[in-house]
Amino acid sequence: MNDGEAPRMPERRVLLKAGGTVLMSAWLLGGCSHSQGVDDPLRGPDRPTPHARFLTDAERRTLRALVDRLIPAGLEPGAAAAHAEDAIDALLAAFLTDPPLIYAGGPYSDRAGAARNDLARFIPLDEYETLAWRLVIEGSQGRPEREFNGPVIGLQAIYREGLAHLDARAAELATGVLPAALGEILRERLADTPLSDVLDLVNALTGTETFADLPALLRNVIVFDDSDAKVRALVDVAFLDTLDGTYGAPEYGGNRDLVGWTSTEWPGDVQPRGWTAEQVSHRDPPGPFDALLPPPYGGGDAPRGSGAAAPLVIPAGESLTAAILDAQGSLAALRRRLDVAARVRPEWIWRAHHG
Known part of the structure; x- marks a missing residue:
């Protein structure tokens, strides 16, 4: 079974049609005034905001293998083609740039006749927004000023620990340690995939494989294991971030070559050209x-x-x-x-x- 044939998560067209407006429209909002050559607090600085990286090369490789399973390629490109992992890594590194890579400016990109891409110029955060987003991304880290509501585990820790756990699970497969709920996974999540298919792939493992080295079917076995709390904690976060990275504005780092929009026949932002x-x-x-x-x-x-x-x-x-x-x-x-x-x-x- 190759990646294109692997069973899918919930149909992305169903999710996109049901909630896509929320996922793909928030970044269209922006200010309406602009002075060329002067930073505008509503439209971001007069220069594109750079992207930074938080994850190591090995972690990014594992993350790419994960997003490929969350929105796999089939008749249309999936999350790997959109490089959703780049958008996720850019979010994790948001505070390594100035301004932070949180809110794209506006109102226009340069895809529909505007002279410059305002969405590539991110908006500075105020003090309250900075604290709120640092809590989400970095967590409280034991700092009293961040633990006014108790300890918070940030996205950086969730991804770093979760990706390491995926690699650990891959190493376990080579020893024959399979999920206790494997029968349910094969029956309900992987469309009655025969157990023999799984065992043939497991027997071919050498013990040196990381999660990214596994064939798609074995990666699915790990990702769909709801009995593993660490996998579930990572997937619960990564699935929504993968949707954003695949179908969101490319200025956030994903949707490479607009594959998330073209594959769903969404025209993208059309202003200021608009509609006839x-x-x-x-x-x-x-x-x-x-x-x-x-x-x-x-x-x-x-x-x-x-x-x-x-x-x-x-x-x-x-x-x-x-x-x-x-x-x-x-x-x-x-x-x-x-x-x-x-x-x-x-x-x-x-x-x-x-x-």
Whole structure:
């Protein structure tokens, strides 16, 4: 089984359509005034903000192998093609740059006619924002001024410890130590993958492999092991960061060559060019799967009783958005909610022929 054939996490198109507006629009906000050659607190400095690195080369390699499993390549490019690991590393190193790599400026990039890319010029943080984001990224580190609500483990520690644990789990596989929940992982998470496929790959290991050296199937076995609290803690954080790095603005370090946008047919930021009157007034040309959607989602209007379209079951977008929010950042919780959402319920049934 190669990377392209490996089973996927929850369908990225489902997540993107349900919550993509939140993921990809926050960075579009920015100030409206600008003086060329002068730093503007609303638009960032008059120079692009550099990216820094926090992780070692070995850690970045492990992280790249992880994001490749969280959003694997298939019919479209995945997180590895988008270099989502670069965006994650840039976030971990946010305070190694000045200003910190947190809030991209605005209002425009240079992708739609603007003279310069304001999004590449990050906005300085005030004192409150600096403390809040240092807590998120660096943690409290035992400092009294940061532990007013108790100790906080930052993203840097979560990633550093989690990536080391992935490599440790890879070394364990060579000794024949497999997850206790392997049968459940193969049955429910890896589409009934035969145990023999796993054992054949394990028997071929030499004991020198890191997580990045493992074949995709064995990396999936580790990533999907919800019984491992350390793996779960890392994946819960890394999955959302991988979504951002794959589908967010490239100024944050990911979405290389805009593959996250082109693969989902999202046009990206179009200001200041904007849309023509015709584009605003008429629907987009139909795509290959649009006929499967009901009319409010851009599908065709099948005549009543024509039999031209079969009944279609779709989860309501509001339900999917609620599932993402209710999961509170936990990928395991999100998967459980999506499993429930996939079951047929009357309020989710749409009959395209209105019969």
